[in-house]
Amino acid sequence: MAQEYEKIVKDALFSVAPDLEGEEIVPDETFRDQFEIDSIDFLNYVIGLSKATGLDIPEVDYSELESLQGAVAYLRRRKASMGF
Amino acid sequence: MPNEIIVKAAKSGVSSPNLTDYDAIRQAFTWDAATAELAGLPGGSGINIAYEAADRHVDAGDGGRVALRWIRKDRSTREYTYRDLKDLSARFANALKDLGAERGEKVFSLLGRVPELFVSALGTWKCGAVFCPLFSAFGPEPIKARMTIAGASVLVTTERLFRRKVAPVLPDLTSLRHVILVGGGEGGHDFDSLIGSASNEFTYVDTRADELSTLHFTSGTTGKPKGAMHVHGAVAAHRATARFALDLHPEDTYWCTADPGWVTGTSYGIIGPLVIGCTAIADEAEFNAERWYGILAEEKVNVWYTAPTAIRMLMRAGDEMPGSFDLSSLRFIASVGEPLNPEAVLWGERVLGLPIHDNWWQSETGGIMIANYASMNINPGSMGKPLPGIEATIVRRTDDGVELIDTPDTKGELALKRGWPSMFRGYLGEEARYQKCFAGDWYLTEDLATRDADGYFWFVGRADDIIKSAGHLIGPFEVESALIEHQAVAEAGVIGVPDPITGEVVKAFVALNPGYRQSEALTKDILAHARKRLGPAVAPRLLAFRATLPKTRSGKIMRRLLKARELGLPEGDTSTLEGNE
Numbered sequence: 001m002a003q004e005y006e007k008i009v010k011d012a013l014f015s016v017a018p019d020l021e022g023e024e025i026v027p028d029e030t031f032r033d034q035f036e037i038d039s040i041d042f043l044n045y046v047i048g049l050s051k052a053t054g055l056d057i058p059e060v061d062y063s064e065l066e067s068l069q070g071a072v073a074y075l076r077r078r079k080a081s082m083g084f
Numbered sequence: 085m086p087n088e089i090i091v092k093a094a095k096s097g098v099s100s101p102n103l104t105d106y107d108a109i110r111q112a113f114t115w116d117a118a119t120a121e122l123a124g125l126p127g128g129s130g131i132n133i134a135y136e137a138a139d140r141h142v143d144a145g146d147g148g149r150v151a152l153r154w155i156r157k158d159r160s161t162r163e164y165t166y167r168d169l170k171d172l173s174a175r176f177a178n179a180l181k182d183l184g185a186e187r188g189e190k191v192f193s194l195l196g197r198v199p200e201l202f203v204s205a206l207g208t209w210k211c212g213a214v215f216c217p218l219f220s221a222f223g224p225e226p227i228k229a230r231m232t233i234a235g236a237s238v239l240v241t242t243e244r245l246f247r248r249k250v251a252p253v254l255p256d257l258t259s260l261r262h263v264i265l266v267g268g269g270e271g272g273h274d275f276d277s278l279i280g281s282a283s284n285e286f287t288y289v290d291t292r293a294d295e296l297s298t299l300h301f302t303s304g305t306t307g308k309p310k311g312a313m314h315v316h317g318a319v320a321a322h323r324a325t326a327r328f329a330l331d332l333h334p335e336d337t338y339w340c341t342a343d344p345g346w347v348t349g350t351s352y353g354i355i356g357p358l359v360i361g362c363t364a365i366a367d368e369a370e371f372n373a374e375r376w377y378g379i380l381a382e383e384k385v386n387v388w389y390t391a392p393t394a395i396r397m398l399m400r401a402g403d404e405m406p407g408s409f410d411l412s413s414l415r416f417i418a419s420v421g422e423p424l425n426p427e428a429v430l431w432g433e434r435v436l437g438l439p440i441h442d443n444w445w446q447s448e449t450g451g452i453m454i455a456n457y458a459s460m461n462i463n464p465g466s467m468g469k470p471l472p473g474i475e476a477t478i479v480r481r482t483d484d485g486v487e488l489i490d491t492p493d494t495k496g497e498l499a500l501k502r503g504w505p506s507m508f509r510g511y512l513g514e515e516a517r518y519q520k521c522f523a524g525d526w527y528l529t530e531d532l533a534t535r536d537a538d539g540y541f542w543f544v545g546r547a548d549d550i551i552k553s554a555g556h557l558i559g560p561f562e563v564e565s566a567l568i569e570h571q572a573v574a575e576a577g578v579i580g581v582p583d584p585i586t587g588e589v590v591k592a593f594v595a596l597n598p599g600y601r602q603s604e605a606l607t608k609d610i611l612a613h614a615r616k617r618l619g620p621a622v623a624p625r626l627l628a629f630r631a632t633l634p635k636t637r638s639g640k641i642m643r644r645l646l647k648a649r650e651l652g653l654p655e656g657d658t659s660t661l662e663g664n665e
Binding site: 014015017018019021032036037038039040041042043044058059060062063 | 221223248370371372373374375393397400401402405554585586608609611612613615616619620621625
């Protein structure tokens with residue numbers, strides 16, 4: 001499952017910032033610290049994640065989605081709480 | 085006007101606004117008197133922004149006051165007093181001198197919101213060099229274009245930004261002699277060691293009021309970016325407008341969220357609050373709704389200057405979120421960047437307990453020109469009324485100049501009577517382009533607007549093809565030039581399309597070279613190419629393929645027509661249109 005979540009996160013990120021495709025992502029570092037991602041990119045990435053997973057993601061959770069590791073853990077937790 | 089007017093009543097226990105009576109103060113105001121309120125360089129030998137912003141307070145015995153409270157990404161803070169800023173900027177000025185930077189040379193910054201930015205700006209002004217801020221979200225191409233036009237001598241940046249954005253174009257930056265790296269690293273002088281070994285005593289260069297201090301780059305519809313030239317004497321306008329339009333008082337804690345790479349971040353992120361003697365907040369991190377409410381509450385921010393895109397992102401975060409923060413210190417909220425929609429003004433009143441005061445200005449004007457004031461009723465959606473000392477009107481261009489439009493609610497071009505201290509004095513190296521901005525005494529803003537019977541101004545749109553996205557002006561030509569460098573792209577046309585958060589978002593239309601077929605993979609490849617060259621703030625976020633693009637018979641892409649078709653608007657005059665799909 002972790003791999004599946006990782007793919008969802010990367011797909012959402014790359015569709016907003018296609019220039020990052022192929023770049024190595026440090027899992028526990030925020031995307032904004034590693035790459036050229038602005039606030040609008042980040043918002044579009046969260047919207048993309050929400051669409052891909054069907055999850056309603058409240059704004060208070062946004063900071064958990066700032067790194068690959070954080071986002072994967074977040075999706076796993078949210079999906080688990082839904083009984084998956 | 086469909087929205088109710090927000091009526092201002094005097095509130096008890098609140099420091100009285102600087103602008104108590106709009107009409108009376110406007111009538112009595114003169115720029116000579118405002119300039120006379122500056123300290124001036126000791127000995128009466130000139131005006132220098134850095135002296136007014138830092139040293140003046142130290143000389144007046146206020147050196148121990150906190151000038152800057154910097155918030156790191158991890159939310160820890162560090163304070164700098166006015167004395168600290170005086171000393172550090174003197175060290176930076178000496179360091180520049182030691183490096184051989186002469187008066188009038190161009191010192192560029194490519195930095196985020198860090199204290200070294202304040203030190204670099206003040207130190208540059210102090211030694212009579214010219215401060216040129218760059219937006220750190222620019223890619224290598226916009227950076228190269230701007231540094232080349234200005235003939236940059238010195239660049240202050242970080243190792244990471246240098247490696248990603250400057251190193252790829254370094255061979256083209258032939259005028260660049262020194263790179264200074266905040267945090268040290270490969271490729272330049274270490275900022276701390278450089279200023280650490282310099283003296284904290286600096287004898288001011290006797291800069292004149294009309295001497296070049298700052299270059300702010302702005303985008304053109306065609307051709308290269310333009311370097312709007314500003315002078316030291318502009319500080320009289322920064323001071324007056326920060327008092328009137330932002331209602332700044334010396335005891336205020338003030339937060340300007342604008343990026344330091346744009347004019348707002350300089351005029352009102354650095355100069356305005358420091359000249360008044362406030363404590364300025366600078367947050368290193370990017371936007372996050374909870375963090376922002378946290379900063380407003382914990383830092384006890386009194387005056388907050390932000391942008392429509394940020395406000396709409398906060399609105400999106402929900403009306404409940406601010407309820408868990410103590411925002412009782414907040415007294416005045418202002419916004420600039422693009423017109424603030426009436427819903428956002430009213431949202432402020434309803435959810436934050438304060439209406440949001442929209443104001444209007446440009447890189448060329450150097451400071452706020454039209455504003456909503458603490459003491460004046462707000463017509464939500466209006467940019468307000470002209471500042472004291474500013475004469476604004478609506479004009480129609482004619483063959484031999486302009487004619488003034490006196491009929492209320494009639495659309496025309498917003499124009500300003502020349503003569504305020506922060507007015508730009510030229511576009512660097514482009515006198516003809518500068519002269520074209522004026523008709524007699526009127527500066528023509530290229531913004532379309534109306535004025536109502538009560539004297540409030542209302543923004544209508546741009547007269548040209550410039551795109552306003554998230555508060556930044558984006559020149560379509562710069563974007564198109566980067567797009568056609570992609571091997572698959574034959575021609576490109578770029579427009580702004582409406583977006584609920586950013587106002588407008590950049591959309592590109594491209595026609596492909598023979599042998600290329602449109603596909604999702606190619607879309608991504610072209611967008612990736614544009615982002616790498618231009619950076620996320622300037623690159624298109626949307627892309628569509630066209631067999632051909634509408635052009636005039638002389639071969640100019642008709643962006644206006646692309647936009648009309650995209651938005652389903654009337655196509656207007658298409659008599660000059662060459663064959664198209």
